[in-house]
Amino acid sequence: MGALAPPFIGDSWLASPVYINPNPNPNPNRNSLRALSFASPLFARCSPASASNSNSASWASGERWAWARERRRGGGAFDEIVDGEVFKYYAEGEWRKSNSGKSVSIINPTTRKVQYKVQACTQEEVNKVMEAAKAAQKAWARTPLWKRAELLHKAAAILKEHRAPIAECLVKEIAKPAKDAVSEVVRSGDLVSYTAEEGVRVLGEGKLLLSDSFPGNERNKYCLASKIPLGVVLAIPPFNYPVNLAVSKIAPALIAGNALVLKPPTQGAVAALHMIHCFHLAGFPKGLISCVTGKGSEIGDFLTMHPGVNCISFTGGDTGIAISKKAGMIPLQMELGGKDACIVLEDADLDLVAANIVKGGFSYSGQRCTAVKVVLVMESVADALVEKVNAKLAKLKVGPPEEDSDITPVVTESSANFIEGLVTDAKEKGATFCQEYKREGNLIWPLLLDHVRPDMRIAWEEPFGPVLPVIRISSVEEGIHHCNASNFGLQGCVFTRDINKAIMIADAMETGTVQINSAPARGPDHFPFQGLKDSGIGSQGITNSINMMTKVKSTVINLPAPSYTMG
Ligand SMILES: NC(=O)C1=CN([C@@H]2O[C@H](COP(=O)(O)OP(=O)(O)OC[C@H]3O[C@@H](n4cnc5c(N)ncnc54)[C@H](OP(=O)(O)O)[C@@H]3O)[C@@H](O)[C@H]2O)C=CC1
Numbered sequence: 140m141g142a143l144a145p146p147f148i149g150d151s152w153l154a155s156p157v158y159i160n161p162n163p164n165p166n167p168n169r170n171s172l173r174a175l176s177f178a179s180p181l182f183a184r185c186s187p188a189s190a191s192n193s194n195s196a197s198w199a200s201g202e203r204w205a206w207a208r209e210r211r212r213g214g215g216a217f218d219e220i221v222d223g224e225v226f227k228y229y230a231e232g233e234w235r236k237s238n239s240g241k242s243v244s245i246i247n248p249t250t251r252k253v254q255y256k257v258q259a260c261t262q263e264e265v266n267k268v269m270e271a272a273k274a275a276q277k278a279w280a281r282t283p284l285w286k287r288a289e290l291l292h293k294a295a296a297i298l299k300e301h302r303a304p305i306a307e308c309l310v311k312e313i314a315k316p317a318k319d320a321v322s323e324v325v326r327s328g329d330l331v332s333y334t335a336e337e338g339v340r341v342l343g344e345g346k347l348l349l350s351d352s353f354p355g356n357e358r359n360k361y362c363l364a365s366k367i368p369l370g371v372v373l374a375i376p377p378f379n380y381p382v383n384l385a386v387s388k389i390a391p392a393l394i395a396g397n398a399l400v401l402k403p404p405t406q407g408a409v410a411a412l413h414m415i416h417c418f419h420l421a422g423f424p425k426g427l428i429s430c431v432t433g434k435g436s437e438i439g440d441f442l443t444m445h446p447g448v449n450c451i452s453f454t455g456g457d458t459g460i461a462i463s464k465k466a467g468m469i470p471l472q473m474e475l476g477g478k479d480a481c482i483v484l485e486d487a488d489l490d491l492v493a494a495n496i497v498k499g500g501f502s503y504s505g506q507r508c509t510a511v512k513v514v515l516v517m518e519s520v521a522d523a524l525v526e527k528v529n530a531k532l533a534k535l536k537v538g539p540p541e542e543d544s545d546i547t548p549v550v551t552e553s554s555a556n557f558i559e560g561l562v563t564d565a566k567e568k569g570a571t572f573c574q575e576y577k578r579e580g581n582l583i584w585p586l587l588l589d590h591v592r593p594d595m596r597i598a599w600e601e602p603f604g605p606v607l608p609v610i611r612i613s614s615v616e617e618g619i620h621h622c623n624a625s626n627f628g629l630q631g632c633v634f635t636r637d638i639n640k641a642i643m644i645a646d647a648m649e650t651g652t653v654q655i656n657s658a659p660a661r662g663p664d665h666f667p668f669q670g671l672k673d674s675g676i677g678s679q680g681i682t683n684s685i686n687m688m689t690k691v692k693s694t695v696i697n698l699p700a701p702s703y704t705m706g
């Protein structure tokens with residue numbers, strides 16, 4: 140392995156490349172991949188030169204200068220979160236190095252080189268964080284609601300102020316297109332502010348129940364029910380929204396009076412650490428918020444089975460199913476995978492459908508749980524729809540995230556290999572390729588697969604990449620049947636001009652949300668967001684998350700004799 144230069148240490152960083160690799164052929168896997176691809180007639184691959192600048196030396200140096208500019212915009216605010224070449228973890232209000240002496244590397248999906256390193260925290264460090272969280276939570280629960288809200292508003296403002304350096308991390312760690320990366324941070328600030336306001340409303344109210352409304356009772360008991368915190372909330376977000384899906388757990392937990400321990404995804408951890416620093420700068424009490432880093436496969440079980448955890452809010456893949464079996468008797472909020480179906484009827488506005496399929500299926504290269512993941516279109520309009528979608532796909536810009544390309548490299552090489560496996564299976568089983576399959580490293584060109592049949596893996600599995608299957612159906616019932624036969628049930632959508640039909644189809648689809656005449660989406664962030672079946676447990680969205688991170692406490696006033704208030 141080559142020597143790592145500090146990711147950004149003042150001016151000295153400017154002089155050194157992000158990664159100094161003495162090996163002229165640093166990525167042996169890349170050659171083996173290429174050998175594999177050229178061996179197969181299916182795959183026409185681009186040479187490195189033809190791949191939209193993705194690896195060129197000039198781009199690499201331009202990239203470093205842009206990075207340095209962003210760094211300066213951060214104004215040194217983030218200096219204390221990094222030590223040498225490794226980012227610190229956050230515990231008891233401080234940025235610390237792990238005693239493990241080990242780090243975890245974060246690979247830039249575009250360059251496929253080490254971009255950052257984070258601490259590999261130990262079990263002992265997790266124990267300490269949990270103890271501190273428990274102690275801090277007691278005091279926090281006694282902090283007036285308006286003060287909690289005030290701090291959250293402050294954190295939101297700091298987060299938005301530092302959107303540029305945080306967005307830059309998202310670009311480098313998860314290859315999120317530059318504009319989308321900024322949007323993620325701004326959206327996160329808005330989410331935190333909205334949560335503060337909503338929390339004041341939702342948690343500022345309780346319920347009064349009078350006993351004489353239940354048969355056989357007089358009015359001698361008054362029940363006062365209010366919402367109280369759970370204790371320590373463990374938040375585990377996925378790589379695709381490491382900031383937004385972290386704050387969507389952090390803000391509701393905090394406003395409700397809980398302490399919060401964050402385990403960020405490895406890809407996206409540095410963006411998450413920057414975001415946590417914004418909460419630190421806002422002045423939250425020591426120990427209330429912590430962020431422990433390390434591979435989920437190594438510290439995940441220790442965290443999720445820790446006796447100090449009173450609630451887990453998780454977003455990710457099948458890992459969530461395993462967590463739910465091990466977690467014990469604590470509330471769980473799980474948002475897992477999806478195979479979001481798009482049902483297209485004969486009377487649909489095909490231009491609208493095509494625009495939504497391209498945006499819904501291919502934005503962030505299909506790496507969204509709410510991406511359109513299978514199109515179920517009536518045979519009579521299928522040719523016309525496929526033609527319109529293909530015309531739009533041809534206009535997408537494919538390349539590095541720094542250039543704000545529409546299609547950027549997928550998050551890891553193993554993810555790209557998985558996607559390729561689905562494509563190979565579809566090819567072998569006779570799907571029609573509307574475009575040539577192309578791949579350069581982790582970068583996969585957008586691909587529409589027509590005439591997909593249920594015996595193909597892509598009909599059921601989520602690629603989490605820019606590959607979309609089209610299944611032609613001869614009846615609406617066939618489309619609903621395919622949607623409901625999936626083990627997932629996150630979102631779905633239906634396109635028709637007939638609102639009565641749309642509502643009946645929406646009712647019949649076994650998914651947490653159905654969008655009528657638009658692609659699936661989680662936002663706006665205060666809308667309820669939930670998955671049925673293997674897609675999740677519970678519901679998110681700001682109000683639902685606040686409620687989920689509380690429990691109800693009742694105090695009953697027992698009068699010696701019935702008492703009725705007079706008008
Ligand atoms: N429904 C939804 O809202 C969303 C669903 N997804 C789904 O997530 C998948 C892709 O995201 P991805 O991040 O790869 O998902 P993963 O399930 O692999 O990882 C999600 C998070 O869990 C952590 N983790 C891994 N192993 C464990 C463990 N044993 N215990 C506790 N935590 C663990 C990961 O950390 P580390 O990175 O260190 O491994 C990461 O922070 C897709 O299947 C997609 O459908 C993604 C986004 C949203």
Ligand SMILES: O=C(O)[C@H](O)COP(=O)(O)O
Pocket residue numbers: 379380384454506507508509510659660661662
């Ligand atoms: O994690 C995901 O993929 C999301 O929760 C989807 O959010 P979006 O619909 O806003 O992209």
